[in-house]
Amino acid sequence: MANTAQARKRARQAVSQNEHNTSLRSRLRTAIKSVRKAVDAGDKAAAAKVFQAAQATIDKIADKKVVHKNTAARTKSRLSAAVKGMTA
Template identity: 55%
Template sequence: MANTSQARKRARQSVERNKHNSSLRSMLRTAIKRVNQSIESKDKSTSENILRKATSIIDRIADKGIIHKNKAARHKSRLATSVKNMLLS
């Protein structure tokens, strides 16, 4: 348990920050799942639009430091490759 007022405040702030970061991480996972679902449905135009939105979300979350920039780049690359392969086949 926190003994000083500063430590109590940090504890309160970390709880709030954790809630906020968790919601952002959830938004990231949902965006990735939506792209994968659109790829499975084999709808080309929808997949491209959803990929564009997901890329924006991934970049925003990486800029805030919720995930590392390399992890964001890896997600975007894999999703783009999946959409591209779907379009070719």
């Protein structure tokens, strides 16, 4: 257990920050899954639209340093390749 007031406060903050980061990570995974699902469905126009929304979400979460910027870039690249690789 934390012994000082500062350490107790940091422990409280860590709990709430962890919850916040967990929700952001969940939102990131949901965005990725939505693009994958749209690609599997086969509608290229819909997949492109979902990808645009997911791209914004991925960038926002990377800016908050929940995931590394290179991880975000790699994810966006793979999703983009999946959308572009679809047959019309």
